[in-house]
Amino acid sequence: MHADVIVIGAGIVGAACANALAQAGRSVLVLDARIGGATGAGMGHLVVMDDNPAELALSSHSTAHWRALAPRMSEDCAYSACGTLWIAANEEEMDEAERKQQRLRAHGIESRLLDGVALARAEPALRNGLAGALEVPGDGILYAPNAARWLLAQGGDSVRVEHERVDAIEEDGTLQLADGSRRTASQIVLANGIEATALCPELPIRPKKGHLLITDRYPGTVHHQLVELGYVTSAHHSDGDSVAFNVQPRPTGQLLIGSSRQFDTTDSAVEAPMLARMLQRTLEYLPGLADLTAVRSWTGMRAATPDGLPLLGKHPWREKLWLAVGHEGLGVTTAPGSAYLLAALMNGTEPEFDAAPYAPRSLAAEKCA
């Protein structure tokens, strides 16, 4: 029954943390309430993001880690090395594609600029007249719920999973479970995404709702994950609703279509006006999509922090508690890097990249206030 570490949450981040800690020789107990969260609701895009150096460091470390794991992963993880095409609708966005390429190149990440003709050849389903794209071939996709299970299974006997809800974290780090029992370990990792604020109300995490829709199988329609370059501007508004063109070719031939962002709602219902806005945006890039059949749409909640970076590190005042939360829409991508960083910090070793930008922030101030 003894565990060195307890991880709360068996989503992609919790599973990656359990895996990394087991590899470091720890025995790990994972507690999961089976509520389901962003891991099951998202797209499973493994993408290098470069809004700031910290995001670039974490996402590039992570995508490299996923690529290294991919040959070993079980088939049902549905890993596909499809790459990303960042679509430039006009010359201004093409300039942005070039700046993006420079940022990626400075970080040693391969990418390739496509002009309008090359883009049309690469993705004939896109509308005519687009300016071009930046292709990032190292990006990929996977099916995150199965990848999370696979990561847990890789821990072998060192990782044990119990399905029980944690009701409270006491002052001394003891966990109170819903069945009335208690669990304790010398280190606790909070990795339960949007549910984290129920246990730690002081965390600066807000839900950011997203809609997704998936079509029937149309193999060969789209070859890369397609994202509009305008995504960066629309995705990072801290307030207000937004949509962006983002389509992913699943290995089944289905097309997974995003994306939308809404703050200040926890209602998981699919909202027809928001879905319509999102699909309208998609049709501006993929007009032929209007003739395809959708089979399902759903929503999910991203756990958003004010600055868009996850909280990775020791909780400033809660005893034994470590945080791996607030990954917003990038948790599947950054799970391996987050887990690597957190395990290094928990073991007192020096990580390969600077942990400071992700250190739990704006909590200490609230405690003093």
Added chain:
Amino acid sequence: MSGQTSLHIDGRLVRVKAGTSVAAALRVADSMGVARTSISGQPRAPFCGMGVCQECRVRVDGRRMLACQTVCAEGMQVETTA
């Protein structure tokens, strides 16, 4: 609602009562009523009968349709393997 409608299911001529759904016609053509095959190769048949479960997707005259929400029409070509 008198009379019959003739359609093709995977190239096989099937005659049903006018007004019959394609989902029902699948049962006439094949006792299992298989509509499609899953990615893992399992046969799938109409389940909910009301357009929710999406298990009865077939190609009707070249377009993906739900068999349970489609009424058979004269000369219709239904494909379950496409």
